[in-house]
Amino acid sequence: xxTSQENYLKAIYSLSEKSDSEFINTxxxxxxLNMKPASVTEMLKKLEVKKLVEYKKYKGAKLSEKGSxxxxxxxxxxxxxxxxxxxxxxxxxxxxxEIAEQLEHIQSKELTDRLDDFLENPRFDPHxxxxxxxxxxxxxxxxxxxxxxxxxxxxxxxxxxxxSSSIFLKYLERINITLGQKIEVLDKMDFDxxxxxxxxxxxxxxxxxxxxxxxxRIN
Amino acid sequence: xxTSQENYLKAIYSLSEKSDSEFINTxxxxxxLNMKPASVTEMLKKLEVKKLVEYKKYKGAKLSEKGSxxxxxxxxxxxxxxxxxxxxxxxxxxxxxEIAEQLEHIQSKELTDRLDDFLENPRFDPHxxxxxxxxxxxxxxxxxxxxxxxxxxxxxxxxxxxxSSSIFLKYLERINITLGQKIEVLDKMDFDxxxxxxxxxxxxxxxxxxxxxxxxRIN
DNA sequence: CTAAATGTTTAGGTGTGACTAAATTAAAGC
DNA sequence: GCTTTAATTTAGTCACACCTAAACATTTAG
Ligand SMILES: [Mn+2]
Ligand SMILES: [Mn+2]
Ligand SMILES: [Mn+2]
Ligand SMILES: [Mn+2]
Numbered sequence: 001x002x003t004s005q006e007n008y009l010k011a012i013y014s015l016s017e018k019s020d021s022e023f024i025n026t027x028x029x030x031x032x033l034n035m036k037p038a039s040v041t042e043m044l045k046k047l048e049v050k051k052l053v054e055y056k057k058y059k060g061a062k063l064s065e066k067g068s069x070x071x072x073x074x075x076x077x078x079x080x081x082x083x084x085x086x087x088x089x090x091x092x093x094x095x096x097x098e099i100a101e102q103l104e105h106i107q108s109k110e111l112t113d114r115l116d117d118f119l120e121n122p123r124f125d126p127h128x129x130x131x132x133x134x135x136x137x138x139x140x141x142x143x144x145x146x147x148x149x150x151x152x153x154x155x156x157x158x159x160x161x162x163x164s165s166s167i168f169l170k171y172l173e174r175i176n177i178t179l180g181q182k183i184e185v186l187d188k189m190d191f192d193x194x195x196x197x198x199x200x201x202x203x204x205x206x207x208x209x210x211x212x213x214x215x216x217r218i219n
Numbered sequence: 220x221x222t223s224q225e226n227y228l229k230a231i232y233s234l235s236e237k238s239d240s241e242f243i244n245t246x247x248x249x250x251x252l253n254m255k256p257a258s259v260t261e262m263l264k265k266l267e268v269k270k271l272v273e274y275k276k277y278k279g280a281k282l283s284e285k286g287s288x289x290x291x292x293x294x295x296x297x298x299x300x301x302x303x304x305x306x307x308x309x310x311x312x313x314x315x316x317e318i319a320e321q322l323e324h325i326q327s328k329e330l331t332d333r334l335d336d337f338l339e340n341p342r343f344d345p346h347x348x349x350x351x352x353x354x355x356x357x358x359x360x361x362x363x364x365x366x367x368x369x370x371x372x373x374x375x376x377x378x379x380x381x382x383s384s385s386i387f388l389k390y391l392e393r394i395n396i397t398l399g400q401k402i403e404v405l406d407k408m409d410f411d412x413x414x415x416x417x418x419x420x421x422x423x424x425x426x427x428x429x430x431x432x433x434x435x436r437i438n
Numbered sequence: 439c440t441a442a443a444t445g446t447t448t449a450g451g452t453g454t455g456a457c458t459a460a461a462t463t464a465a466a467g468c
Numbered sequence: 469g470c471t472t473t474a475a476t477t478t479a480g481t482c483a484c485a486c487c488t489a490a491a492c493a494t495t496t497a498g
Contacts, residue, residue: 004485026446039486041447046484058446058493089333099327106321114308223455245476258456260477265454277463277476 001050003105006074007033008043009052010104012063013071025060072136073112078104079125079132080115086126087119093126093179094169127169128160128179128215143218147185147195148211150218155184160215168213175204183216220269222324225293226252227262228271229323231282232290244279291355292331297323298344298351299334305345306338312345312398313388346388347379347398347434362437366404366414367430369437374403377418379434387432394423402435 011032015024026044030037048055052067063071081103085096113134116122123139124130130140144159158181161168172178176199186203187196193208206214230251234243245263249256267274271286282290300322304315332353335341342358343349349359363378377400380387391397395418405422406415412427425433 002484027444035485036487037446038448038488043485060446085330089330089337091329091333095329099325099330102325102327106318108318108321110310110314111304111308111318114310118308221454254455255457256476257458257478262455279476 001052001070005043005047005050005052006070006105008040008047009063009067009071010074010078012053012061013068013075016063023056023060023062029061069136072132072138074104076132076134076136077106077112079129080112080119080122082125082127083119083122083131084115087122094166094173096126097164098166124159126179127164128158144215145218146212147183147197147206147214147216148193148208150185150195150216152185152188154218155182156216156218157182158214159217162213162215168210171210172214175206176200176202177204177206177214220271220289224262224266224269224271225289225324227259227266228282228286228290229293229297231272231280232287232294235282242275242279242281248280288355291351291357293323295351295353295355296325296331298348299331299338299341301344301346302338302341302350303334306341313385313392315345316383317385343378345398346383347377363434364437365431366402366416366425366433366435367412367427369404369414369435371404371407373437374401375435375437376401377433378436381432381434387429390429391433394425395419395421396423396425396433 008029011029012024015028015032019028026037026040029035029044030040033040044053044055044061047053047061047067051064052070053061053063055061078100081100082096085091085099086093091099116134121133122131130138132138142159145156146162150156158177158179160179161172177183181199184198185195186198188194189196193211195206195208195211197204197206227248230248231243234247234251238247245256245259248254248263249259252259263272263274263280266272266280266286270283271289272280272282274280297319300319301315304310304318305312310318335353340352341350349357351357361378364375365381369375377396377398379398380391396402400418403417404414405417407413408415412430413424414427414430415422415424417423
């Protein structure tokens, strides 16, 4: 398997997490990977031959067990490298994702497992996402919710984001909403769905769109 | 530039170090990269267009200044990652080269420079090769020689190898000739060019072929 | 229930980096 | 110097991962 195919598996995995339907359609994969649907169709057939996905014409694809394991392995590497970049090389949390996109494709099981030990087996990456163990198992038993789903007067701790883009992470940092920040929802505006909350001491207003990308562990 | 082209530049650089002629011929590059001469010719033309090499028909190629800098940058990354794998992840010295072949192609100047600092700016890799600094400058002012070039009664310290293959490194370890080992040449056999030396306490005999791949810092 | 709109696949094409076989050039031997 | 041998380049293919445009299937709306 090569970088391109690995990126497809990862894309399908991540779309499956959010989607409620079994099969992921061609155009959503294409959109995620900045490619054209026609290219995706071709690749899905190749991945089917390799028994990494099940592909149904006009319905899309779903990962096989083998495909899931492969995807989890890439995600594991991605997140471990992100921890390395942040903790050991002191990159900022909005800088690590891009470099990890490259490092996740390095092929060496031994390297991954030793890196895991070197980092003292971290359970979450710098954006709050859980890191699969060497068997591809994710143990994430935290009671989390999207900020957009929280009710007034509910409080919790910021533990993750749905969007790891640098532009979003920089915005969060600017308004003082970083990993580990305690927050409490003060008000939800019917007008535009924006949310007013306290982050630390300060009161901030957040758009509905932003709130859909912030993960909170409920107290 | 991609992995393939980077490997060409690295190959040409390393062949230039040993060769006395300016231009490196097609077949030696092909041999080094396990490819056919015809493929090399094609690639040399592409690298010429990118001003990374100067290519003369039937003579071969030589790196331009731009090409040299690119090659040195890849070598820098390769050797830094090797140090990382050995010192931080505790790989053995014969295991690091293969993984570094992959890691050397990660594109991020920031990453390379931070890795350099994290490792406390090492000057040599696990096989004794010098590591170029961030400007591509190699400062290797050690008085070294190939073991095969040494005379009887000369002594020194093992500081490097010419051949980083796992099979050769394992052999060296078996006969107790590792980095930092003090040695003294006892005898050179006219019969087959083999060399008899003391490594630590023990007396060992080494073939001419092996001796050509062992670098010694002269006392 | 049918027609239009939307999503998906197929067909055909491109750039890249490899290959083999044939043609060409350079080097070596006499 | 000429001829044989060896190295190199050229010509023609192939696999891969992408693309566009056209054909086709499914979904949605009237
Ligand atoms: Mn990431
Ligand atoms: Mn990737
Ligand atoms: Mn190496
Ligand atoms: Mn390489």
